[in-house]
Amino acid sequence: MVQSPQGEAFRVPCPSGATRLFAVIGHPVAQVQAPALMNRLFVDRMVDAVLVPIEVAPADFPVMIEGLKRIANLDGILVTVPYKFVACDHADHLDEAARLAGSANALRREADGSWTADNFDGVGFVQGLVGAGHDPREKVVSLVGAGGAGTSIAPALLACGARLLVLSDVSAERAMQLAGRLEVEWPRRVRVASAPAAAESDILINATPVGLRAEDPLPFGLDGVRADAVVADIIMKPAETRLLKAALARGLRVHPGIHMLSEQIELYRRFFRIP
Template sequence: MEPEAPYVSAPTQISGRTRLYAVLGDPVEQVRAPSLLNPLFARLGIDAVLIPVHVEPDGFAEVFRGLTRMKNLDGILVTIPHKAAALRLADEVSPAAAAAGAVNALRREPDGRWRGENFDGVGFVRGLTEAGHRPEGKRIVLMGAGGAGSAIAAALLAAGSAQLTLCDPDTARLGALVARLDEHWPGRARGEAAPAFELADIVVNATPLGMRADDPQPLPLRALAPLCVVADVIMKPRDTALLKAATALGHPILHGAHMLDHQIDLYRGFFRLDDPTGP
């Protein structure tokens, strides 16, 4: 079992010149970005620090606008449940973020505008592929049409999945996502209240279910085919109840940490951390 990366604060000496980054979520106790990006700042010799900001949905827009007014803030990461709201507040977004309907990273441009991007999907697909589970030609069931689920859905279709079935209790949100996906990949995504789990090659939990010990299982494992891959996007706990139960039944699994681990290099490029002139 891989140990979780320890929390490392960087730089060790914060001064008036230190640049700021923030990760916004509700909750934020589970976020791993500070333990990954702060050591990266230190290794690159960048005078910057990433801090967690706990903000509930009704205060998100106010906090977001306040943060973007800070002249020494260069970047924002966004986690549950704010990714769709962040897209609406960005000044501009990438085509991938627009297709997903959500952003999970924003950077300040030289002209002061904030550009949004979404790396959840490509990070997830890279982790899935590196683990030996290529999505090309596969039948996939994805639970959850929120920010992470939307990005993963777009990335799976872009990676060549044959059929993607999405399930979410918010039928309006589900319908909007399927419509966006259909504009880019006609006929390959559909929304269903009762997916055919027994036909799936890969199932993905992109819901918050599993973050708490008393959460119900997000999908019926007993309905899956024996070799169906079970993936979870939840990062803490690492071994969710879903993944523990799937392992006990003999299914190949994919931990949520892979989705973030494969985004670090993407963040490095997006935030221009290798540019000596700075953001």
């Protein structure tokens, strides 16, 4: 039996010799929710396939992903922290979102044996925001984190119509590099700062891994955040991160990370060409 992020239990069929394989790779990987959601998709659509989590240390990642690509009945790979940037190096083709972000969270085997990479974090996150009533169109959005997820979320926010995107990251150089790429497509709509623009932001987003562990500090402070602002987190486990708890304690609206993944499941289905 497997439990979905919503607490629903369901039975995954026993794999057979004809079962198609999918994997999600990360370090750590215990927090990932994709196996439950994807395996439920396979059950609901009566597809003989299974997705399994694989934890691999950074030094072993290149060998591991190249080995997975050589498994003949493995059709796709999902990628989570900290491998979204380096995943692009192991693809033969980059779809537009992966190319623009410079990172990927999904790789698909093609009929000719080559591999195509794409990134659905951004569109999944924005669709989740819109679905929850937090449309970023014409809003000022502060995005903390220019890593694997942030590089995908940033262009998706701008494509959706965010009026201004304020980028911050522990690496100012990384934030500047992302801003430079975005400026080409969306001039004068991106600003790099050392911290979120608390007083002017309608939406503030944590797109870093800070919050995965109980002992983690807040990814950013909440002093000066407007009472009508929304505080969002991409972290899915724990569902209520320290950041979201702190925001709720101040009476702010919050947006948890599971919405980003749940919106991506249909995107994964199409990308992996699952019937």
